[in-house]
Amino acid sequence: MKKYYYEEHEQTYQEIKRDNLHAWDQYHDPLNYNFDHFMMRPFLEKALDLIDVNATESRVFEYGCGTGTGACFLAEKGFTVDAIDISPTAIELAKSIALERxxxxxxxxxxxxxxxxxxxxxxxxxxxxxxxxxVTDGDRSKLYSIIRSGLKRSGYYIIATAMYNESRFYGEDYYYCVETAMVYERVISPERYNDAVMINNEWWLPKRRHFKTEELRKELTSNGFSIVLQEEGNIVCKKE
Structure with missing residues (x-):
């Protein structure tokens, strides 16, 4: 059975490939973003200025790299980059773009x-x-544990993530749980997924985790990180 986060991402990257696009941000907002002008870039530039790393002597790991917007940006600056994604189509596109560059x-x-x-x-x-x-507590806890396992004591964990927005409209096929900050999507065939849950006699699939600023800060600190800089969902942290 499929993990809740796989299907959406693989389908989206197949559509990106079909439409001859180059990046996730571009797919969702083509008027404002492209491969080089990606959503995280301004904060990533600020973070790199803040931590003052020597690119040519530093190794980077990016997970969920997609088509490689962040990975290419850092490689162009001289970093040695390892990057992974769950979508085989995303990695296919990422390799092609890196080769072109x-x-x-x-x-x-x-x-x-x-x-x-x-x-x-x-x-x-x-x-x-x-x-x-x-989305789930178990998955997020495991993610942070894996990050800590490979982050140098002198290293930095740089995050850009979507946050809770009280004006966001999720639609009738989505359910936002205020207590957990989890967003669920209604599903018709729960047997296809490991992580489908029943809420109010309907089946739902974990979709997103949209924390408020202090909630995310608390989660990171409770999982062994100290915050160097936080601007809502844009964060630089270190391993405690």
């Missing part, structure tokens, strides 16, 4: 949550709008 990036089609730990130590670990799609 003459960038050497170690891409792999993997699910981070199928790992037990990282097999290398990294100066930077990057989450470019992946975290909100890791």
């Amino acid at each position: 003459n960038l050497k990036i170690n891409y792999s089609n993997q699910d981070l949550l199928e790992m037990s730990e990282l097999d290398k130590e990294y100066d930077l670990i990057l989450d470019n709008y992946c975290l909100q799609s890791v």
